[in-house]
Amino acid sequence: xxxxxxxxxxxxxxxxxxxxxxxxxxxxxxxxxxxxxxxxxxxxxxxxxxxxxxxxxxxxxxxxxxxxxxxxxxxxxxxxxxxxxxxxxxxxxxxxxxxxxxxxxxxxxxxxxxxxxxxxxxxxxxxxxxxxxxxxxxxxxxxxxxxxxxxxxxxxxxxxxxxx
Numbered sequence: 285x286x287x288x289x290x291x292x293x294x295x296x297x298x299x300x301x302x303x304x305x306x307x308x309x310x311x312x313x314x315x316x317x318x319x320x321x322x323x324x325x326x327x328x329x330x331x332x333x334x335x336x337x338x339x340x341x342x343x344x345x346x347x348x349x350x351x352x353x354x355x356x357x358x359x360x361x362x363x364x365x366x367x368x369x370x371x372x373x374x375x376x377x378x379x380x381x382x383x384x385x386x387x388x389x390x391x392x393x394x395x396x397x398x399x400x401x402x403x404x405x406x407x408x409x410x411x412x413x414x415x416x417x418x419x420x421x422x423x424x425x426x427x428x429x430x431x432x433x434x435x436x437x438x439x440x441x442x443x444x445x446x447x448x
Contacts, residue, residue, distance in 0.1 A: 293433060293447055296369050297323050299361040301397045304354040305332060305424075307344035307375075317341060321353065322393035330371070330426040333390045335418045342377050342422055351375045351426055367435040373428040381420050390423065 289297070306316040322331040330353060334341045345351070355369040380386070431448040 289431060289448055293367070293369055293431065296355055296358075296361075296363060296366050297371075299363055300355045300358060300369075301360050302357060303330075303332075304356065305341070306352045306354070307341055308348040308350060309344055310347060315340070315344060316354075318357075320390075320394050320397055322389050324389065324425075328428065330373075330428070331389055331393070332424040332426065333387060333421045334377075334424060336381055336420045336422060337418060341424070345375050345377045345424065349374045349376065353426060367433040370432040370434065371426070371428045372430040372432075373426045375424055375426045377422050377424045380422070382423060383419055383421070387421060387423055390421070 301320070302318045303321045304316050305319050305321075306314045309315050319332050319334070323329075324331055351373060353371040353373075355371075358364075358366055428448070430446060433445050433447055435443050435445075437443050
């Protein structure tokens with residue numbers, strides 16, 4: 285689906301650094317976390333990752349695979365006045381712990397979007413204070429089903445538009 289999006293929406297998805305992943309807790313309450321994401325070219329899926337030290341996201345996904353990704357903070361992207369984008373879809377998170385193999389695209393995206401994180405991985409002293417479980421991760425993929433944009437019109441009114 286993302287390949288069929290309008291170019292201005294695709295640009296937002298390619299340039300924004302972090303999205304907010306919302307999952308559904310056992311109680312039915314939405315729970316949201318900011319995460320670095322990647323958009324797999326040609327596969328039309330979003331790739332995220334979570335450390336095994338923080339299993340709540342995974343517990344939620346195993347009970348209910350419906351998720352949303354909100355692209356609302358354009359800080360550091362170079363975008364000015366861009367719309368917010370909401371992607372609704374289904375997530376998959378197989379129980380396969382990975383470090384590098386199988387997460388190459390995640391690490392490449394993380395280091396490109398947050399170059400200082402590369403220093404923390406390479407710097408031995410910093411690594412000593414980072415729990416090893418941070419580097420042991422589960423790959424999460426999201427298949428989009430619906431995409432919305434939210435903007436403000438010339439009168440100051442919020443406008444929502446389904447674009448896919």
